[in-house]
Amino acid sequence: MFQLTNKPIDVQQVINQVTDRNCGAIATFIGTVREFTNGKKTVRLEYIAYESMAEKMLKRIGAEINERWPGTNVAIVHRLGVLDISEAAVVIAVSSPHRQAAYEANAYAMERIKAMVPIWKKEIWEDGSSWIGDQLETKRYT
């Protein structure tokens, strides 16, 4: 399950996609809309994507993880459109036979999303707005 959606993300449904009787660990990451960034108040966020390419990139990240951490299952859902404070923008679930791989692969997925998935974020501040490419928020994963 690698998809974009305009509706609120159902976390349990993403987790269900990776549940596997051969796995004893499921690490989940939820990126939520935070109200304050460097003292500036966010009112809401808006995400847009180059959709067909973004879904292709999410699938590629899943494949990279399966190769680096054999025995893992991966699901990634990214929200598009307008989000209020505390809503989930992205949900990543990784299951693995043992927990270390689940944590590591999950953190890797988030770095890769920031680095290579064409999704852009518009921050609507109290006093204006600005477009921010996700990839500007973090170092590129090499």
Added chain:
Amino acid sequence: MFQLTNKPIDVQQVINQVTDRNCGAIATFIGTVREFTNGKKTVRLEYIAYESMAEKMLKRIGAEINERWPGTNVAIVHRLGVLDISEAAVVIAVSSPHRQAAYEANAYAMERIKAMVPIWKKEIWEDGSSWIGDQLETKRYT
């Protein structure tokens, strides 16, 4: 929310406990019952606890995390009783302003649970059963 329960754990409910408008990251870990361990087939698991002490220790782990990673929120729910394959034995949710602390604190919580919470696991194998202290599965966190 630091508790033991005899009922299936509602993951979304645990996540709700740590949702915070000041946080942009929620890392969740679910420990599930795995069918095979070193080629041996598990039929089901049974967890028992020294309950009052176990809940006290879960709270202490939460306090340790808040001290080490300021601005985090922590919830831990551990299942007791008989569990089937793929059921959740433990759910840990940690929210934080930024994601690295959420991942790190979550992994720390799991290490600490294994090291110091008096919960014991009985593995019911295809060909017999054995009691295993959770703390024997891992190194002690120091």
